[in-house]
Amino acid sequence: MTIMRYLPHTPEDIAAMLKAVRIDSLEGLFAHIPDDCRRHEALNIPDHLTEWELNDHMDTLAGSMAVSPDYKVFMGAGSYEHYIPSAVSFLVGRSEFATAYTPYQPEVSQGTLQAIYEYQTLTSRLLGMEVANASQYDGASSLAEAMLMTIRVSKKKAVAVSRAVHPLYRRVLETYFEPTDLEIRELPYLGDGTTDLSPLKDMDDLGGVAVQSPNFFGCMENVEDIRHTLENKSALLVVCFSEPLAYGLYKTPGECGADIACGEGQSLGIPRTFGGPALGMFASKMKYVRNMPGRLVGETVDLDGKRGHVLTLSAREQHIRREKATSNICTNHSLCALAAVMYMAALGGTGFKKLAQLNYDKSEYLKSALTGAGFKLPFSQATFNEVVVEFPASFTKTYQRLLKKKMIAGLPLGDFYPELKNHYLLCATETITKADIETLVQEIKK
Amino acid sequence: MTIMRYLPHTPEDIAAMLKAVRIDSLEGLFAHIPDDCRRHEALNIPDHLTEWELNDHMDTLAGSMAVSPDYKVFMGAGSYEHYIPSAVSFLVGRSEFATAYTPYQPEVSQGTLQAIYEYQTLTSRLLGMEVANASQYDGASSLAEAMLMTIRVSKKKAVAVSRAVHPLYRRVLETYFEPTDLEIRELPYLGDGTTDLSPLKDMDDLGGVAVQSPNFFGCMENVEDIRHTLENKSALLVVCFSEPLAYGLYKTPGECGADIACGEGQSLGIPRTFGGPALGMFASKMKYVRNMPGRLVGETVDLDGKRGHVLTLSAREQHIRREKATSNICTNHSLCALAAVMYMAALGGTGFKKLAQLNYDKSEYLKSALTGAGFKLPFSQATFNEVVVEFPASFTKTYQRLLKKKMIAGLPLGDFYPELKNHYLLCATETITKADIETLVQEIKK
């Protein structure tokens, strides 16, 4: 038999250990399991591959995917192509980070703990919030947890969510709310691409209001106006995002008065990997911290008075509070948070601003190229690196033709917004060159 | 100006430091250099690339190369394709190994030192020798240093080298010997592909005799016979190699009576990288250790009596002995030696033997496929994973046709051995499948 390289037991080891436990065979270890609970057939999965066969197989699978630089992917919609410094990828791969568990034992986990403390700090600064947790799964579950938190804080039974929030996030939110008696009300969007706030005026029973900014159409919401609208109301203001790089250029959720800021951090040094693992970012005002979901790392001292870090305020969490916990989350997305803090630190404040500006400028160039070619941009509100464009109905054919030329001309919006048939969401980050944009627009015009 | 990410000095830092050294500008730091020694024009090299431009540029360069799995490369000739476990590549990349210097300060270099001590040990065992050094540059310089060592030991003025030793190694040897008064005599090869020992009988003034086994034709030399032939002669027996995996199957140089065993270790977990960096392996009998070139790691104890390792016997080396050193080598191929010991350890004795047998079996299959197709294998001696085949004169065209089909049908030998026109050296390691061989032979027959 081939020896499996992950299994260190030699036949002699097995014999000696079986002897020590007074059992006569490996099968015998399971003798106490009732026979009708035992599996009698072998597993019907493929025979093992060698490391080299696996490499070939995986190369083939991966090779079938349409990715840059071979393809030009003008698609964002919650998953962005940004350059990742090789130093970040290198550091994230360090054994000591990657193969450790959740830092329950702080004395042997100070590396992870300090790094996550730094992540919380930089996240707070990025979002302009007082406190950020150690991560959630993704933007969608962050939003769902945020809305549940507004309910916990407000004790109300309904929330309002903008229709311009990422439609997939909203579906997750709906799923989370389905078994509860809580209501989700949808706020429509206006002709300029921002949320229509007028329905809010008459809603006094809301626990929370959520908008996304930049929203799914790439438009910046007028969050400060929402804050004003909510004055003297119990509802907490939740600002969600899928592209946090925008806060290098635009006001932060905190500055605009958000109570909770949450969203997706994939943009921050995390490869897209077909949608996951990504990074649920979550921050709030300090006064709500005990209602927050997720882990928190705090600063403390050791027996000698030296600075160190620990998981803290765990009285909120499932392993202590069980059914009364603020959330069920246990394993979070720690290594993604680590990548994000490394990425933020690698850019620095200065680099972050410059990169944000560059994203903005690329998409502004894309916009002017599209309007120059005679296409309509339905929404007038300021955007970050994405834009909605309306193409003629014949564009579905063009889209297919462009695919053959290895260009993915954005995301068709009709499936998500029936009213936006023939509308496409296009994205241009720093990875898209001026020439790429020109080629795209020329090909579209053809 | 763009800030360079490898240069941490801010303008303020520079100003403060210049002030501290009482110099008023960066240029001023060089004011003491005579003006006619100063360069006045800027460097005429390309403007800097961003990390992302560099990636694109390098992807393009690398993408132009013919490598597996895209190409089937039936070529060995001193550079072999073997599978490298991903764990080995991962470990070799550890910062603490890769970015350390030569372990001059043992207390902060125990990792490298123990690993190289282990390399020396496993190398000694692999070659059946008593002592191995910490590495040389490559197989060719190892051979040259070995022949110089035979001269130091024997105090003679001539060496004999088999014509079946890798022709490129011999050219390096000739280059090293050129400025000396030492003579190199060539031993011809016989019809069976092994070295003709008969000329040795009449040579009593030799300092050393070198053969390669497996030799350049892939044939195993009858090293024990050479040992017998050299009985009662002063000449040291040097056994060279370019494919050490063969010693998983065949007798070791030491077993056959070699005084020095040296050669190329690229096969042992080191990517081919167009010929370098590779690994010069070097081992000898213990009695000659003080004449060895290169670094040696030895075991010792620390102040508390605990086991540790240090560079030792450095009285042989250039930094102590300067012009009287056994060699000028300083920087060697430490990280390659590390990869080799990891690779040897990953295979283990059992795996090493099995892999050697598999290489042998693949090339035996290749041989029978070739003879089955009517081609002649001129040399009858046992081989390891390479074989010389004689093709009809028209084969140059076939060779080109195969290139188009992404097969590289071995190395034409005519350039190296005019007498072997139309002869090709073909190699089949474990990375070549039976199907690959069949395709190749079928295509050749066409």
Add this chain to the structure above:
Amino acid sequence: MKETAGTTGLIFNEPLLWEKGKKGRTAFSLPRRDVKEHAVDENLKGSGPDFPDLSEVDIVRHYIRLSQWNFSVDSGMYPLGSCTMKYNPKTNERQSALPGFAMAHPLLPEPFSQGVLKLMFELEQYLTEITGMDATTLQPAAGAHGELTGMLLFYTYLKSKGTPRSKILVPDTAHGTNPASASLCGYRSIALKSNERGVLSPQAVDELMDEDTAGIMVTNPNTLGLFEENIKAVADIVHARGGLVYCDGANMNAVMGIVNMGELGVDVLHLNLHKTFSSPHGGGGPGSGPVCVRKDLEPFLPVPRVIKKKGKYELSEDFPDSMGKVHAFYGNIGVMIRAYSYILSMGPDGLKKASQLAVLNAAYVKDNLKGTFHLPYDRPCMHECVFSDKLQEPYKVKTLDMAKRLMDYGFHPPTIYFPLVVPGALMIEPTETESKETIDLFIESMKAIAREAQENPELLHAAPQKTRRRRLDETLAARKPRLSG
């Protein structure tokens, strides 16, 4: 005793990121600007984040130094019970880093993402087979997320049958995420006491299971490392009263190829790919918590589902009974790639062998430490065994002290104070990737600690001593929370 695994050596202090930055540095290569700068709406414009600026060498050293303060599977044995800290194969990292995977946009048109869809499709099949269930969703991002998905499946299924019901039975040995997940779904947890053998008794279930109870959440093998021997009887009771059986499959590592979960009466089960299927835990994630179900629950699984049509893979939303979505896209593909690679590398025999050896290792630890430490349930164990600090009580030495002391010996401590039914629990899960030699050294170290507990308890109270930081003040951290700098 042999040389201990733990010792001290030179490592480095390192300040917080923002204590070292300086404006005018960067570790980022700013892409070249090929378009002109545009003005930004002044009303919306912000000032940008206050991050420190650092050079590349600053960043690299910072995190290299921090990394050296961590214990990890790659540095030593990490017998955290319930966490299955097995070795994380390096080839899996190669696979998940392939640009074709890592750079793929989740909304690519399906013809352009066949490779990853095929991988997902096949992984679902393998997991379905390994658990003996009928269908699988890969969408949940972690174990607890899988539990939530499972509870939502309970809810949706039961509702489709009439009423979702309002209660759920949760054994006292259950992991905290079980009741928390049930609560998220509006289910009130009813605590179920395990019996004196550490497992569920059908009688107890019989007493509590009623027509308003959605079912039961079992962990099997349970958190005491014991096989729930009455699972079939329990399932029969639950099913008879219209309820469903959920199985927390976090401990699947004990029974691959050995137990067919479907045959036990389990309706819904989650797996932790970051435990059983070898993907690294990343210091707390990301994980992946696929949910496997019995045939009649399949229509309710989250969408989109990967389907195969005429040899092509598609993402289908066409499941009208679906419970909805729990992830923006399809879950943690990067983790799935590793698990898929692992399953293909192990094959059917390898997986079964892994479970056998995981159980052998645990049994060996149990038999060797029994007597030295109190073993509350002295029965054949599965992949882990649970001791307590009862025998050390006379010396005023607690589980916490022994756990900290174990660090000095060069081992990561076991899980402590869980499960709750064992006061002062020490929950040891060696996993199959630890060799006999390592386990022998662990056993010796544990015995040495037990001796120290008698002879020199202060040593344990003051432990750890070899780590860069000594015991940390968790009370202070919670009393005066400092959550950012």
Add this chain to the structure above:
Amino acid sequence: MKETAGTTGLIFNEPLLWEKGKKGRTAFSLPRRDVKEHAVDENLKGSGPDFPDLSEVDIVRHYIRLSQWNFSVDSGMYPLGSCTMKYNPKTNERQSALPGFAMAHPLLPEPFSQGVLKLMFELEQYLTEITGMDATTLQPAAGAHGELTGMLLFYTYLKSKGTPRSKILVPDTAHGTNPASASLCGYRSIALKSNERGVLSPQAVDELMDEDTAGIMVTNPNTLGLFEENIKAVADIVHARGGLVYCDGANMNAVMGIVNMGELGVDVLHLNLHKTFSSPHGGGGPGSGPVCVRKDLEPFLPVPRVIKKKGKYELSEDFPDSMGKVHAFYGNIGVMIRAYSYILSMGPDGLKKASQLAVLNAAYVKDNLKGTFHLPYDRPCMHECVFSDKLQEPYKVKTLDMAKRLMDYGFHPPTIYFPLVVPGALMIEPTETESKETIDLFIESMKAIAREAQENPELLHAAPQKTRRRRLDETLAARKPRLSG
């Protein structure tokens, strides 16, 4: 003083490989056998090597643990004089690992290896430009190998002019490889004393340079960190008597874009890509030691040379005057890829800035430590500065003690006892990639050590204390060599 950089923490003991193996394990995935087993000639057959068998987790832990016993550039400042331990950029590792490079066979037909040939061709051009010489070979595998190549060029060139001559002038400040390389080429080294300013005096050269002397090996900047201000005069003398000037360019990091080596009268010069051009030193290599020459020496360079013909790159052997070959193939391509990436990343301004900052850092260290340590040559320094232990002599504290003590402070020691002209030398080369903060901490640490030398010399004699092993017995190692286990 701020917190020191060095501290202690938990790390791990680890036996020698063969103390842990056990037959029946493997860490290797044996490729599937698709051909039948053949018998092997019994006369030639061996028994295979006696290696330990280990599992993958054994191997990984073994080397992870060993790695943690090392100091490295990625963990801290490594001011080893003459070694230019600058930061090794991570993107370079990406480039050299690209399969197109890493898997390329060196004897590929040229049309199939255009990418790497282009890289070599361009790298030669860049190095030629940076040094201000006329042509470059990339073949030498390290600095000393470059020196050997240089000496062979001397030999071949001079021989072509009549006689190769028999002697060579080597300054007393030269690195040991210089005379050793000369000897390899049959040249007898004639020691040349540097003057009281630490540099060569034309007079001394004038006295020794004769018609049987092949020339001189200068290091510029020299190993005292000083610019050889008389280099032109020296070169003139040597040239006038038919000799050649070799420059050891190991210290090129001080003068990129600042000095044109060709204009100084240098005929042959080697570079260390693993110093100036940022490729990692790998715990002792591999390096790469390209040799740049003046026009008239170009015909003698090693073959094959990369040439460009009609837009295509070729490897040409067509240089009848060539000295031959020093490497089986073309040198260390993997290192060249890194150097090429570095040069392209830095650009002309970046390289010059690097040299300026390297010199600034050294000057700053020199000025700050002057007085605390004896500075034998108190003159403007280039990339490094050399102190001695003279001021510490009264306290019986030696350079070695201070070097070892610096480890406890979390820094790698400087080069010690070299150059030989400074007894008890402490040769400090910070490099440009160290920030002011790091250098300030280094300076503070050195000053603290100087204080300790006065106040508590035993502390220094007993140093290091924080490393896993204390001072090692080198005498024992040499007296009873144990070179394998």
